Amino acid sequence: MAHLTIGSLIFDELDQVDLTGPHEVLSRLPDSSYAIYGKSLAPARDMRGLRILPDATIAEAPQLDVLHIPGGFGVDAQMVDPEIIAWIRRQAEGAKLVFTVCTGALLLGATGLLKGRRATTHWASHHILPSFGAVPVRERVVEDGKFVTAAGVTSGFDGALQVAARLRGQAVAEGIQLYMQYDPHPPFQAGTPESAPPEVVHATRVAMAGVIGRREEMARRIGAALT
């Protein structure tokens, strides 16, 4: 069993569970190391203010075996940062496995590497995937070759367990699932636009409309430059 070097990218205005969910799983893989990489060593502030410290800068990162990319409103700024995009593209090309959570898929898409690949992302941004040439799939976790994409926020747990099983076998994934008592019982049925009450879906869409509108335009522009 070869040692695995696993790393997550971190940036301001990420959604912290896109990072912390997979961290809970991937930091527990046997014979592996896990680190968080930021553009600087400054703490990254999530969308709601949680401050997480990177372990090292992206410039210090070795070639990773497993690259994990979280999402959140902050992906928009990252998609137009040439240093970040170049780092993701280079790392993703050399990695054995690339795992995105939530709108981390858009950030990966902005590198051009999702062209012709089946992928998923947060439900509110799902229609943006084709701007990058990706084939949108309405599933919670989508695997296409070495690319594993998970849907919104909490889907990172399901995706990370699949990644864990792929890298270290099902028994290892099950041991981590048992440790973290991942036997979810959501008290309400509202986890998707299809299952949530229509008025809740409407209010959430309205609240996100500004962000999504700007992101659509940005993705079209970036996507056009990729072709």
Next chain:
Amino acid sequence: MAHLTIGSLIFDELDQVDLTGPHEVLSRLPDSSYAIYGKSLAPARDMRGLRILPDATIAEAPQLDVLHIPGGFGVDAQMVDPEIIAWIRRQAEGAKLVFTVCTGALLLGATGLLKGRRATTHWASHHILPSFGAVPVRERVVEDGKFVTAAGVTSGFDGALQVAARLRGQAVAEGIQLYMQYDPHPPFQAGTPESAPPEVVHATRVAMAGVIGRREEMARRIGAALT
């Protein structure tokens, strides 16, 4: 609707998802503020190395309306820290709602406030609850008056959504659930000792035996001093 002051305790060797899961939900409640309190302003390092910054020290905390206590191996050191125990007891006595995740219930138990109360905690420490006079209940989330206790690690999402609904109504909780796309599909059936393969349960129990043994002894000693 009265403003809510919500706060989480943070400490070294916590399990970060015990904190970050509820943070995702509770930091999104309308008309509320949320902060993380540490014994100092130094970053707290989770069991697997994730470093999170407190927003303020426990000495600076106002009386909280909602007190959230995470767990993890680090609870053992906190249970015998008189400053931490006094802070939790004082805050919990004045709070409208106290919410523990994972072995955060043991930390609350060490204050004496769970005596005669129905409660739950991580499956591997569930049998320790009676040392503090608590009534152990094998459910994922247990509510007894103002005390809400959730089972291991990822159960904090389910517990936090129940807390959100209780404080701000079901539609608010559903909106947060939809945003974070909490429609879990664990790829394996291994989230509890009852559902996981026996060999996985055995290996996990063996790996945790040292920690649990020391914790049993410590809890007996603390519990005896409470009576």
